[in-house]
Amino acid sequence: MTTIQDIADKLGISKGTVSKALNDAPDISETLQKQILETAVELGYTRLRRYKNSARRLCILVEEENIQYTEPHHFGHDIVMGFRQMAEPAGFEVEIVPVSEDSQRSISYEVFMLQNDYAASFVLGFSLNDPWMTDFETSRTPAVLYDNQIRGNPSTAYIGIDNDEGMDLAVAHLKDLGHKKIGYLSSALESHIMQVRYNAFFQAMKQHGLDTDPSLAGCSFFMYECMEKHLPRLLDMGVTALICGQDTIANAALVQCQQLGYKLPRDLSIIGFDDLPISPYTSPPLTTIRQDRINIGKCGYYAATSLLNGVSIGTILLHAQLIVRNSTGVPACKKADII
Amino acid sequence: MTTIQDIADKLGISKGTVSKALNDAPDISETLQKQILETAVELGYTRLRRYKNSARRLCILVEEENIQYTEPHHFGHDIVMGFRQMAEPAGFEVEIVPVSEDSQRSISYEVFMLQNDYAASFVLGFSLNDPWMTDFETSRTPAVLYDNQIRGNPSTAYIGIDNDEGMDLAVAHLKDLGHKKIGYLSSALESHIMQVRYNAFFQAMKQHGLDTDPSLAGCSFFMYECMEKHLPRLLDMGVTALICGQDTIANAALVQCQQLGYKLPRDLSIIGFDDLPISPYTSPPLTTIRQDRINIGKCGYYAATSLLNGVSIGTILLHAQLIVRNSTGVPACKKADII
Numbered sequence: 302m303t304t305i306q307d308i309a310d311k312l313g314i315s316k317g318t319v320s321k322a323l324n325d326a327p328d329i330s331e332t333l334q335k336q337i338l339e340t341a342v343e344l345g346y347t348r349l350r351r352y353k354n355s356a357r358r359l360c361i362l363v364e365e366e367n368i369q370y371t372e373p374h375h376f377g378h379d380i381v382m383g384f385r386q387m388a389e390p391a392g393f394e395v396e397i398v399p400v401s402e403d404s405q406r407s408i409s410y411e412v413f414m415l416q417n418d419y420a421a422s423f424v425l426g427f428s429l430n431d432p433w434m435t436d437f438e439t440s441r442t443p444a445v446l447y448d449n450q451i452r453g454n455p456s457t458a459y460i461g462i463d464n465d466e467g468m469d470l471a472v473a474h475l476k477d478l479g480h481k482k483i484g485y486l487s488s489a490l491e492s493h494i495m496q497v498r499y500n501a502f503f504q505a506m507k508q509h510g511l512d513t514d515p516s517l518a519g520c521s522f523f524m525y526e527c528m529e530k531h532l533p534r535l536l537d538m539g540v541t542a543l544i545c546g547q548d549t550i551a552n553a554a555l556v557q558c559q560q561l562g563y564k565l566p567r568d569l570s571i572i573g574f575d576d577l578p579i580s581p582y583t584s585p586p587l588t589t590i591r592q593d594r595i596n597i598g599k600c601g602y603y604a605a606t607s608l609l610n611g612v613s614i615g616t617i618l619l620h621a622q623l624i625v626r627n628s629t630g631v632p633a634c635k636k637a638d639i640i
Numbered sequence: 641m642t643t644i645q646d647i648a649d650k651l652g653i654s655k656g657t658v659s660k661a662l663n664d665a666p667d668i669s670e671t672l673q674k675q676i677l678e679t680a681v682e683l684g685y686t687r688l689r690r691y692k693n694s695a696r697r698l699c700i701l702v703e704e705e706n707i708q709y710t711e712p713h714h715f716g717h718d719i720v721m722g723f724r725q726m727a728e729p730a731g732f733e734v735e736i737v738p739v740s741e742d743s744q745r746s747i748s749y750e751v752f753m754l755q756n757d758y759a760a761s762f763v764l765g766f767s768l769n770d771p772w773m774t775d776f777e778t779s780r781t782p783a784v785l786y787d788n789q790i791r792g793n794p795s796t797a798y799i800g801i802d803n804d805e806g807m808d809l810a811v812a813h814l815k816d817l818g819h820k821k822i823g824y825l826s827s828a829l830e831s832h833i834m835q836v837r838y839n840a841f842f843q844a845m846k847q848h849g850l851d852t853d854p855s856l857a858g859c860s861f862f863m864y865e866c867m868e869k870h871l872p873r874l875l876d877m878g879v880t881a882l883i884c885g886q887d888t889i890a891n892a893a894l895v896q897c898q899q900l901g902y903k904l905p906r907d908l909s910i911i912g913f914d915d916l917p918i919s920p921y922t923s924p925p926l927t928t929i930r931q932d933r934i935n936i937g938k939c940g941y942y943a944a945t946s947l948l949n950g951v952s953i954g955t956i957l958l959h960a961q962l963i964v965r966n967s968t969g970v971p972a973c974k975k976a977d978i979i
Contacts (some may be wrong), residue, residue, distance in 0.1 A: 452805050455959040463954045466791050539974045596951045603942065612935045618955035620794040 368426030384600020467621030487546025707765030722937020806960030826885025
């Protein structure tokens with residue numbers, strides 16, 4: 302196992318200097334400290350630190366551009382809460398660290414973790430082009446990623462809900478109501494989870510024997526493109542129901558369709574994804590697929606401690622839940638059949 | 641919540657009789673007891689029992705036709721061990737219950753669990769046509785299934801390794817060595833896990849830009865068909881490497897190829913799946929994808945207690961590990977190139 306001596310030898314400096322850098326002593330230059338920490342990481346010194354009794358510190362890394370967590374109605378709030386509810390009684394100190402693309406570029410993930418003496422991280426809101434996503438491919442300090450998956454690195458785990466199951470529940474619900482032509486609307490496929498849900502939508506449609514024409518999906522980074530380009534296009538194609546990749550898009554679609562003169566759910570059924578705190582208060586209240594956020598946080602903690610204890614968990618998926626409210630119903634054409 | 645009175649009312653009998661049936665009293669007929677237990681399950685009485693402090697009993701249900709566990713060299717041994725290593729120190733009594741298709745047909749899963757006062761089960765070795773697989777679609781007594789997945793029932797969880805990752809590691813290893821034409825050999829696609837690995841093989845081949853002709857796979861329930869029909873066919877097609885869905889098939893293929901005069905790994909590389917205890921002792925020692933069986937057992941326990949505590953875990957996958965031994969190497973044609 303790597304020792305302080307190994308690091309000192311590699312850099313041709315004294316053990317004392319290495320020790321100072323690792324213990325954040327004031328009388329060492331920032332440049333030298335950075336160099337020592339980077340060498341420590343390179344030599345695998347993280348492994349050693351990770352199991353030290355003193356290292357009872359965990360961090361939650363939040364990409365603030367993508368996920369909010371400070372208020373109870375924010376999506377990330379309960380995820381953070383669930384994690385802390387498990388970690389703190391177990392004696393861990395948990396720090397929440399907002400990160401940006403810039404802050405990731407300024408330091409590598411491993412050096413950051415070593416510098417702050419964090420044993421493991423819980424990573425929220427990262428997109429595929431966040432710089433540390435590349436670091437996670439080879440990092441050795443445990444990282445548990447919410448809604449992101451790194452294949453082939455035994456020090457990372459992926460936590461989320463089973464989106465295949467969720468999409469299957471959504472399509473089955475609409476099919477049971479009598480819908481046949483179902484569209485899909487989501488933000489751009491630039492995150493792991495949007496890709497997963499997009500594929501899950503077409504897989505569920507296929508399994509239920511429904512139309513899988515790729516033009517039934519509309520995806521864009523810009524909300525106005527979703528609402529003013531894709532939504533009218535899907536309505537023109539004759540869809541009687543829409544599944545949205547997120548509740549925010551579903552909510553916008555509810556409003557937009559009613560402004561276009563559609564009566565919901567008679568003329569169009571809409572299903573969201575996430576069960577955001579606002580979902581019971583949309584008009585009409587939104588049928589959606591729930592992510593149990595408290596339990597996502599709890600599973601995040603479990604995965605982190607498992608990785609710390611050498612149990613190489615790669616994936617934990619929670620069951621998805623369909624929450625039926627009033628934005629879905631029997632399609633008008635079907636009702637006419639019945640009458 | 642369902643009470644003993646509800647069960648008594650439904651059947652038009654006394655509370656005392658219901659209580660006798662639930663407590664396995666000797667002075668009640670077997671037929672009446674069965675009827676009472678079935679009614680209790682129907683009314684949701686399992687929910688009540690599940691959380692009783694007295695119900696600290698778990699069972700491991702083993703389909704003995706498919707999985708052995710009694711000896712240390714048996715595949716199931718360490719899975720059972722890992723589960724017990726977690727459950728027993730936590731105060732659970734763990735009973736191992738061998739089951740067969742016949743025993744499953746004689747009683748429903750829920751009635752069996754209630755009758756024996758088991759709070760949850762860990763299910764090993766079930767194939768898709770085991771009778772209780774249908775019960776698991778709607779059961780409410782937690783069931784954690786090794787290598788089987790029930791979608792849409794929040795009282796079940798699926799535990800295993802990440803087979804997509806494993807297959808990706810196997811294909812990447814062979815591609816790195818210089819192999820281009822790779823075949824796949826496995827038993828029949830009658831179990832969930834054989835279907836998963838079969839699909840994972842072609843997905844990995846596609847991702848690595850290699851030939852995905854379906855005829856590159858040979859699958860049969862009968863070992864002799866794998867060895868005498870599919871193996872020669874794949875060799876005739878010019879494969880330089882074989883991935884096998886199980887170590888047992890890989891081991892048979894090692895022997896068979898050498899009897900046909902092939903030198904391994906020069907003429908053919910072979911990779912297995914599972915890392916059975918025999919794998920280091922095949923000739924040559926087998927390169928394979930390891931399932932960490934102790935940790936599968938530990939995760940099984942974690943999933944069971946999570947379901948008991950209302951954390952609806954659907955899936956836990958452990959990272960797959962590639963174990964490189966001597967049954968894989970640079971293909972002869974590639975070596976000739978180098979010389």
